[in-house]
Amino acid sequence: MKPAAKPKPSLAARAPPAKPAATKPKAANGKATKTPGKAQAKPKAPAKKETPASGKAKKEEEDEDEYKWWLEQNQDTSVKWNTLEHNGVYFPPPYVPHRIPLIYNSERIQLEPEAEEIASYFAQILETDYAKNPVFCRNFFTDFQRILANCQRSHPIKDFDKCNFTLMFEHFQREKERKKAMSKDEKLKLKTEKDKIREKYGTAYVNGRKEKVGNYNIEPPGLFRGRGEHPKTGLYKRRIWPEDITINIGTGAKVPEPPAGHRWGKVVNDNTVTWLAMWRENINNSFKYVFLAAGSSLKGQSDLRKFEKARELKGHVATIRRNYMADLRDKSMATRQRATAMYLIDHLALRAGNEKGDDEADTVGCCSLKYEHVTLESPNILHFDFLGKDSVRYQNAVPVHEQVFKNIKIFKRDPKTDGDELFDRLNTALLNKHLSSLMPGLTAKVFRTYNASHTFQEQLRNTPANGTVQEKLLAYNRANRRVAELCNHQRNVSKGHTVQMEKLRDKIRALKYQLHRHAQQLAILDPKQKRKRSALFAADEELTSEWILSHELEVTTKEKERIEAKFEKDNEDRKKNKEKRLTKADLKDKLDPVVQKLKILQKGKVPTVKTHPPIKRGATVERVLAAIVKLEDRIKNANMSLEDKDENKDIALGTSKINYLDPRITISWCKKYDVPIERNFTKTLREKFKWAMDVDPDWEF
Incomplete structure (x- = not known):
């Protein structure tokens, strides 16, 4: 038996009894309408024209012309558009051979372009963990040999361990440095080229309205990475050609021209789907799609329907839970x-799971759990250990209802053993069919969305109403993190995490040192303050003599460099304006105090009040005390940021924020607690969730 992991409370365990669903307003046709918030936004008055149109006026006009589809509340969920025009997709440029040889068994091998290309993809990641992953290397070499076998030129390459990609790696390192050293004009030229591509492929016209296209770039070829312990990592992701692409466009619209010498695989006019182009990739044999951008009306409508369906579950969840709890003891196995699976999906936010083929990653969900994925520990602890979506490992130990524990024990009885299905009389299709009979459109994913959003909202009740913005953000991130943990949104701790944490700690030490210097200044101005504010003058173990010396050296050196740089810039400006230039004597006057201080520090002498007096011109007790208060606030906020960053090191908060948390919860929370929305939603997310921005501060999921 494995040592018991600390049990995590389930999503539903802390959920209060469900409130009755709010009555929805009726449309003229008698159907309930879907609204993003409690209050309907009032239509704006026509914008006044400005002549000539300034940049601000143009922006205002664009805002006025914006299509606010969420105010129309269109109930049609079958036909997605009436007219659709776009310019197709952008293909990555063809491979250009570099003619750098591969070294094999100390011999230089000149590869043909097809083989050189795949070898180059491996060379580029030579110093990463992928190149040290035996599965990645084995899969790469299998595909590499397959491509070599199709080349006309014979080769001796049979053993991966005898391959040396160093020359290619060094070539790509030089290319990186060359790109970094590009001139401003060269960078501008590249940007201009990208802008032209975006202008052509980045927009579509849906029902006559201009909409942004999301991923119009066809994925370039390369080596498949995958997440977690993916069995196909390292396989060659082949180049996609126009012949692989199916274009979806409006009837009668001009079909975009494919690249010269090519033709589209297929052209369709399907207005019941929202994709513009699609193709099948070769790694997992799955379809890839080009959609409109996240902030488009079609994407927004899809998101709104998803979250409204999850909200609808509020009115049914109590009955559903009561029924599946009763079914846990049903005579029918x-x-x-089914009842046990529903309990696990509800309480642990597990995905439903699908059957996997022999050539697919061995990832599972609730319905496809196998005997070995769940172990039991009396009296009621279940230990889960399996690969979930994207091969991310799910490990959890959780206390469950005693009947659930008994059922799992029954499901694992002899003759079942490793490899056997735990739920051998259930699959995802049967489960979702049953769920849809309980509520139209209900699936396991709706449960996951509902529980994630509901838990998030409940956790946000811990927000300190009178706290600082940083304290409120910490509460927000902890609520988000709670959902991410339960939904198993893990990530690997970044290599730079330790360095980043040390930089933050050093920043805090620097702030504490400033506070220490201000305290010295206060004591000089008013010696009685030492007795009044004894805590302010207490010694700080982090501010050692060695650290202070190192910090002062760094700060003083930077100050010297800043003065010299400013001197050069000032002289450049004077030269342009044909003014008298500054002399070296002028520079010396400014540098002398800094140089003298630097000499003292370089001798290893730690600054003291005598050698480095803190008094500044115009300093008063009141001003110093005000500065101290500000520094104490900055230190407090920096410590919270440090704590927040460390807690987030192995959790991906973005996944739940983008996919599972109703954005109206965040927006109403920001309004209620007076936190700028920019602190929680990036510009991309603000664009994606534009439809949710009008909610009231008291809106609830």
Whole structure:
């Protein structure tokens, strides 16, 4: 038996009894309408024209012309558009051979372009963890040999361990440095070229309205990375050609021209889907799609429907839970398995899971759990250990209802053993069919979205109403993190995490040192303050003599460089304006105090009040005390940022924020607690969730 992991409370365990669903307003046709918030936004008055149109006026006009689809509340969920025009997709440029040889068994091998290309993809990641992953290397070499076998030129390459990609790696390192050293004009030229591509492929016209296209770039070829312990990592992701692409466009619209010498695989006019182009990739044999951008009306409508469906579950969840709890003891084993799976999906936010083929990653969800994925620990602890979506490992130990524990024990009875299905009388299709009979459109994913959003909102009740913005943000991130943990949104700790944490700690030490210097200044101005504010003058173990010397050296050196740079800039400006230039004597006057201080520090002498007096011109007790208060606030906020960053090191907060948390919860929270929305939503997310921005501060999921 494995040592018991600390049990995590489930999503539903802390959920209060469900409130009755709010009555939805009726449309003229009698159907309930879907609204992003409580209050309807009032239509704006027509914008006044400005002549000539300034940049600000143009922006205002664009805002006025913006299509606020969420105010129309269109109930049609079958036909997605009436007219659709776009310019197709942008293909990555063809491979250009570099003719750098591969070294094999100390011999230089000149590869043909097809083989050189795949070898180059491996050379580029030579110093990463992928190149040290045996599965990645084995899969790469299998595909590499397959491509070599199709080349006309014979080769001796049979053993991966005898391959040396160093020359290619060094070539790509030089290319990186060359790109870094590009001139401003060269960079501007590249940007201009990208802008032209975006202008052509980055927009579409839906029902006559201009909309942004999301991923119009076809994925370039390369080596498949995958997440977690993916069995296909390292396989060659082949180049996509126009012949692989199916274009979806409006009837009668001009079909975009494919690249010269090519033709589209297929052209369709399907207005019941929202994709513009699609193709099948070769790694997982799955379809890839080009959609409109996240902030488009079609994407927004899809998001709104998803979250409204999750909100609808509020009115049914109590009955559903009551029924599946009763079914846990049903005489029918199939019913009992279904009820147990529903309990786990509800309480642990597990995905439903699908059957996997022999050539697919061995990832599972609730319905496809196998005997070995769940172990039992009396009296009621279940230990889960399996690969979830994207091969991310799910490990959890959780206390469950005693009947659930008994059922799992029954499902694992002999003759079942490793490899056997835990739920052998259940699959995802059967489960979702049952769920849809309980509520139209209900699936396991709706449960996951509902529980994630509901838990997030409940956790946000811990926000300190009178706290600082930083304290409120810490509460927000902890609520988000709670959902991310339960939804198993893990990530690997970045290599730079330790360095970043040390930089933050050093920043805090620097602030504490400033506070220490201000305290010295206060004591000089008013010696009685030492007795009044004893805590302010207490010694800080982090501010050692060695650290102070190192810090002062760094700060003083930077100050010297800043003065010299400013001197050069000032002289350049004077030269342009045909003014008298500054002399070296002028520079010396400014540098002398800094140089003298630097000499003292370089001798290893730690600054003291005598050698480095803190008094500044115009300093008063009141001003110093005000500065101290500000520094104390900055130190407090920096410590919270440090704590927040460390807690987030192995959790991906973005996944739940983008996919599972109703954005109206965040927006109403920001309004209620007076936190700028920019602190929680990036510009991309603000664009994506534009439809949710009008909610009231008291809106609830």
